[in-house]
Amino acid sequence: MRTKLNMMRNCTLLAGLVLSPSSARSQAIPVELMTGLRYGTINLVVSKGLTGTSRWGFFHQSTLTADFSGDEQDDLAMQQLLFFEPLNGFHLTGGAFYGRAGFNPTAGMQYINAGRALFILVSPRVNIESDPSFSIFSILRYKPDIARNTKLYLGMQLLNTFDTSDHIKSYQWLRVGLDLKGTQFGAAVNFDEFGPHPDLEVSAGLFVRREIP
Numbered sequence: 001m002r003t004k005l006n007m008m009r010n011c012t013l014l015a016g017l018v019l020s021p022s023s024a025r026s027q028a029i030p031v032e033l034m035t036g037l038r039y040g041t042i043n044l045v046v047s048k049g050l051t052g053t054s055r056w057g058f059f060h061q062s063t064l065t066a067d068f069s070g071d072e073q074d075d076l077a078m079q080q081l082l083f084f085e086p087l088n089g090f091h092l093t094g095g096a097f098y099g100r101a102g103f104n105p106t107a108g109m110q111y112i113n114a115g116r117a118l119f120i121l122v123s124p125r126v127n128i129e130s131d132p133s134f135s136i137f138s139i140l141r142y143k144p145d146i147a148r149n150t151k152l153y154l155g156m157q158l159l160n161t162f163d164t165s166d167h168i169k170s171y172q173w174l175r176v177g178l179d180l181k182g183t184q185f186g187a188a189v190n191f192d193e194f195g196p197h198p199d200l201e202v203s204a205g206l207f208v209r210r211e212i213p
Contacts, residue, residue, distance in 0.1 A: 030213050034173075034188045036119050036205030039067045039191075043157070045139065047083075047112060047121070055085040059093060059110065059123075061137070075099075078105065079125075089113055097127055117144050117151075133168060135161040143179050151179035153186060155209075166196035175207055184209040 003007045024095040032043040042064045049057035059081040067074050081095035091110040096103050108125025121139040126132050138158040143151045155175035177186015188207040193200060 030209060031212055032184075032207055032209040034205060034207040036190060036191070036203035038069060038201070038203035039065055040205075041065050041192075043120075047110075049085075057083050057085070057091075058092070059083055059095075067087060081106070081108075081125075083110065093123070093125065097125075118142050131163060133161060133163045135159060143184075149181050153177045153179045153184045155184075166192070167198065169194050170198070175209075177207070182211055 003130040024078065029044065029046055032041075033042070034041045042062075044060070044062045046060045047057065048059075049055075060079070062076070062078040062207065065075040076098070078098040079095065081093040083091035083093045085091050089112055091112065093110055094107045094195060095105075097106040098104075104127040106125050106127050110121065110123040115118040119141040121137075123137040124135070125137075126134050136159070138156075140156045140158075146152050155173075157173040158171070160170045172191040174189045174191075175184075175186060178186055185208040186206070188205050190203045191200060192203070
């Protein structure tokens with residue numbers, strides 16, 4: 001577990017260094033901590049252009065899972081992608097994915113719509129290996145104003161991973177809470193499914209999310 005925490009710290013530092021070159025736009029790095037009945041997660045997702053006008057940029061996503069059951073199900077998943085934006089909001093991506101099987105080259109595409117209150121990301125990709133696997137990663141966040149300096153925060157993060165024959169892993173992570181001056185917090189429910197004939201696993205708890213300058 002200590003090794004994975006060190007890896008997550010290094011991933012966060014790497015994302016901050018790689019995604020924040022001096023020529024790039026200044027952008028905060030959003031980090032979410034969730035603690036539930038079964039496990040806790042640290043989640044980091046960053047998408048950043050090289051400059052304010054460049055069609056090239058980086059996408060980084062890391063999720064560290066710490067299992068509280070003692071079954072040694074701790075996990076670290078990470079993707080580091082370079083993207084090109086041929087059309088506004090549409091990205092072609094390529095880079096590397098790290099998971100239980102190690103590093104694999106990966107390629108895909110993304111659709112991003114980042115509005116003042118609504119954020120949408122849909123990111124299908126394929127891991128390039130002898131037996132390729134496929135995934136669809138999605139984020140939906142909605143933050144409408146409800147009072148001065150206060151917003152409602154609704155979030156959903158989805159993943160579906162499969163190969164040519166079977167389902168590998170899926171999850172649906174839901175968040176409901178408040179946004180107070182840029183810090184989000186509230187209730188969290190994670191639904192997870194593993195393997196070709198998955199049973200639903202649920203971990204409910206609390207989350208806090210902050211965009212770190």
